[in-house]
Amino acid sequence: MDVTAQDLSYSTEASRPNKRATTSVTSHLSNAASVQDVSTAANALDQDKAILHSISAAELAQQQGSSDEGSVDTRAGSPATLTSAAVSSEEQTRPSELREYSTVEEGDAGSTEYRMFFSICGASRISPWHSIPMSTQEGSVNFVCEIPKETSAKMEVATCELANPIKQDIKKGKLRHYPYNIHWNYGMIPQTWEDPSHTHSELMCEGDNDPLDVVEIGTRPCRTGGVYQVKPLGVFAMIDDGELDWKVVAICVDDPMAHLLKDVEDVQKHLPGTLDKIHEWFRDYKIPDGKPPNKFGYDAECKDKAFALQVIQETHEAYLGLKSGQCKAAPKSLSLA
Numbered sequence: 001m002d003v004t005a006q007d008l009s010y011s012t013e014a015s016r017p018n019k020r021a022t023t024s025v026t027s028h029l030s031n032a033a034s035v036q037d038v039s040t041a042a043n044a045l046d047q048d049k050a051i052l053h054s055i056s057a058a059e060l061a062q063q064q065g066s067s068d069e070g071s072v073d074t075r076a077g078s079p080a081t082l083t084s085a086a087v088s089s090e091e092q093t094r095p096s097e098l099r100e101y102s103t104v105e106e107g108d109a110g111s112t113e114y115r116m117f118f119s120i121c122g123a124s125r126i127s128p129w130h131s132i133p134m135s136t137q138e139g140s141v142n143f144v145c146e147i148p149k150e151t152s153a154k155m156e157v158a159t160c161e162l163a164n165p166i167k168q169d170i171k172k173g174k175l176r177h178y179p180y181n182i183h184w185n186y187g188m189i190p191q192t193w194e195d196p197s198h199t200h201s202e203l204m205c206e207g208d209n210d211p212l213d214v215v216e217i218g219t220r221p222c223r224t225g226g227v228y229q230v231k232p233l234g235v236f237a238m239i240d241d242g243e244l245d246w247k248v249v250a251i252c253v254d255d256p257m258a259h260l261l262k263d264v265e266d267v268q269k270h271l272p273g274t275l276d277k278i279h280e281w282f283r284d285y286k287i288p289d290g291k292p293p294n295k296f297g298y299d300a301e302c303k304d305k306a307f308a309l310q311v312i313q314e315t316h317e318a319y320l321g322l323k324s325g326q327c328k329a330a331p332k333s334l335s336l337a
Contacts, residue, residue, distance in 0.1 A: 095220055095228050095252035098142070101132065103166075103225035112175065115158075115165040116225050127164040128157055129211055130323070130336065132190040132227060134316050140229040140253050141312060143214050145222035147186040152178045155224055157188055159210060160333045166225055179288040183281065185216035189248065192315035193322050197329035200244055203297040208243040209331060212315045215247050215278055217271065218255035229253045234264035234275070235308035237297035238282055246311050247282060249275070249302060263305040275302045 100121055107113035118128045126132070128144045135141045146155045146166055154169040154176040161167075169176040194207030216222065216230055230250035238245045249267065251258050260270045267274055279300050283293045321327045323336060 093220055094226070095218060095222060096254050097223070098136075098227045098229065101126075101128075101227045106165075110153075110168075110175070112168075112170055115161075115167050117163060117165045118225065125163055127335075127337070128166070128225075128227070129159060129164045129188070129190055134189060134191040134312070134319075137229060140231050141189050141250075143187055143216060143228045143230040143250065143252075144190060145185050145187040145216070145224060145226045145228065147182055148221045148224055149183055149185045149216075150181045150221065152181050154178060157211065158335075160335055162335050162337055164335060178285055180285075183277065185214075185218065185222040187214050187216070187222075188212060189214055189312065189315075191319050192312065193319040194244060194246065194315055195318040195322070195327065196243070196331070197327065198318065203237060203239065203244055205239055205242055205244045207315075207318070208240065208245045209334075210245075211319075212312065213245065213247050215249050216252060217249060217267070217274055217278075218252045219257055220252075220255065222252070231258060231261070232308045232312065233261055233267055233305055234302040235311050236279060236282070236300070236302050239295040239297060244297075246315070247278070248308055248312065249278065264302050265304075267302075278302075 102119050102122055104117050104119065106115045106117065118126050118131070120126050120131065132142055132144065144157065146157060147153070155166055156169050157164050158167045188211040190211065192212035194210055194212065196206045196209040199206055214230065216228070217233075222228060230252050232248055232250045234249040236247040236249070238247050249264070251261055257270065261267055264275070279296065279302070283296065283300075285294075287293055318327070322330050322334075
């Protein structure tokens with residue numbers, strides 16, 4: 001099935017009240033060449049973030065003129081921070097979130113009881129899987145971050161629990177961690193589903209019964225529970241225990257590198273080695289637990305953007321079938337509320 005930009009139409013499963021005014025990232029998915037600044041006067045401080053990210057602490061200090069006007073924290077491990085700015089250092093080093101969505105934590109972090117619930121406009125509790133649309137702006141899809149880069153706790157949207165909060169995965173009664181940090185932001189695309197009753201015509205395996213995974217390769221860490229707009233660039237066909245588990249490679253639309261990346265060959269050009277590292281990480285992460293390496297379809301090639309868009313569209317259509325009840329083989333354990 002050929003997929004164009006128009007095929008990824010805005011989902012009507014959920015609305016976006018109080019949508020921020022933004023400039024269009026691009027007019028079409030298929031020919032997106034650059035990413036414009038998505039900040040506006042409604043959030044003027046966001047305009048400073050790319051600048052703060054790209055210049056050194058020394059340059060920031062020079063811009064401020066003196067410590068009376070603002071100082072910069074240049075200690076090891078501390079982000080460069082203008083004390084006079086009304087934005088925290090944490091926000092300065094993160095991509096811009098879709099601000100209508102917020103999270104509330106319940107239970108102690110690092111415990112089996114921990115849950116992170118989502119709400120819209122600080123009010124009604126919602127599901128990050130069902131209530132957040134797949135796409136709300138041409139040129140991007142929405143991405144819910146489960147695992148920030150350089151962390152190892154295996155956090156995930158609980159597809160079998162009411163409201164689908166984020167929790168830490170449990171195996172044999174113990175909280176799960178990857179054997180080493182993941183080097184990219186990792187999460188899922190809302191309103192997608194890899195159908196376990198559908199056999200892929202080329203790879204001859206079924207979906208893994210989860211939303212579509214995203215590996216966000218930007219320069220900044222995202223927040224667990226943060227909702228971001230990302231630009232798809234390519235996709236790996238990972239096969240995990242015989243199940244198809246697509247990995248969409250993407251980048252936040254406001255990342256300093258985003259304007260350079262519009263397809264998989266741009267990743268190879270501007271971020272050499274990144275795709276090989278992603279393949280190797282997901283291939284090998286189970287080996288320390290005594291399991292064999294994961295397999296990949298298409299000779300472990302990262303397929304291009306057009307292929308990724310097709311995968312996104314197909315898994316979105318599978319999701320709509322799941323929600324409408326058309327998929328009779330859907331597992332009953334999934335929470336669709």
